[in-house]
Amino acid sequence: MTITITNTATDAETARAAARAGAAVVRDMFGASLDRFDKGAGDFATAADLAAEQAILDVLRAARPDDAVTGEEAGQLGRADARRRWLVDPLCGTLNYAVRNLLVAVNVALRTGSDITAAAAADPFTDEVFWTDGERAWLRTGDQDEPLVPSADSRLVDLNLDPPFPNAPGFRAARLLTEPAFVERFRPRVVSTTLAVAWVAAGRRAAYVTDGHLDDSVHFAAGIALCRSAGCVVTGIHGQPLHTGAGGLLVAADQETHAALLDMVNRQRPDLP
Template sequence: MSITDQELAIEAAAAGAAVVRSHYGIPLARFPKAGGDFATTADIAAENAIIEVVRRARPHDGVLGEESGRTGANGSGRQWLVDPLCGTVNYSVRSMLVAVNVALQAGTQRPVAASADPFNDEVFWTDGVAAYVRQDGADERLIPSADSGLVDLNLDPPFPNGDVFRAARILADEGFSARFRPRVLSTTLAVTWVAAGRRAGYVTDGHQLRDSVHFAAGIALCEAAGCVVSGIDGRPPHTGLGGLVVAADGQTHNALLASIESQRAQRS
């Protein structure tokens, strides 16, 4: 029997995670990228492992990898988005806060995706309908919750909406500090944690996140889990100003948008 898309996403993410674990703590070559970013031998090896799994099962699908770019068929209508090591800077200084992201875009279907936490041996996944976490072979349904009050802010550049929004400025908003406690994880593992109820919310600036190898899996997981997802201006994802606000529920989402809107009001 052929493997389903969701099981393939899980297998591919797990293969990448195994490589990330195996390279942890050893000397890694660095390969400079634009904007002061860099990849390591672990990024490249993990991406190769993920693509090998996908190619073996779906040889006619397209693949967009963070390190290798676009490969494979362009006319199949199916494209795998691969982020082999989200949190490379963390990883390079021996922090275990990283994620391995794999998502499938297939026309108008809701994305199938998996995001692996290599060091907790967890794979968060969605079949496009619901979202789960797999650990030790068992699947548990993801249920968002704002109870923690923890909100992750992405403080890394670029800042395409810097004139009206900076995640760092939320820290000075009294409404935010009265309700939430900020965290800076510096990896999209934080997005999956909103779906899992381990974070109340996540906020980042950015543009063109629809086809982002970094965010596609996390967004798919959050939408399938029932989180509230929008751009930083409250409009549907991938429209308007862009960016991303993910919240466990509507009240949390409204509170985060209010903190963002206060920045715009101060500059008007």
């Protein structure tokens, strides 16, 4: 798949093109016997991660040669103090992909100063690209766009159960699975890819919960930007402003869903009565 882009493209168009270029590689290499590259602590990359990231970098270098990039595999490229930095996760869900599970995402986001001003999350196997220009959020299928509309109607809440758990034992997402109020109101899902964050913006999930420190995260930046632009409620795990205090992420389709989950999460806190 050939992705053509020029310097006249907007940042959102660049993000979409880059995500689609990476998604094409991920799709084309699916099912092949791929080399694995150990990253420690049980984590690894595949040849598809590296090839997809290179395809994304090629688009970004052609369209925005002066911008810096942080890639999941390549690390930091360009000036460390660059005001414009692209955050690239070429294959979010590598373990899923390695065992031929189709639940993966390709994430590209632009941080300008302290804000994410453009982002795209592509699903390689549905030809869907969730994208934002920093103000509104859309789903592109083929060449058609439709606005992302959050909804809690599914009652599905995605939980990230993967380590690290910096706030344990005071908070563990897994404990929500045994919380009576959670069981009564919601249905858990664990897809192990941040595609699920984009699904909250799209109304396919009621909420998403994870621990961790996510500032400048190549995994989460695109999904968070999509949710904010779509009008979701986005906070840290204890309801605090994102990327402050305990960190984490609690994103919900609406205020009622967010308040219910926040109450359940806060019941785990040892410092509260």
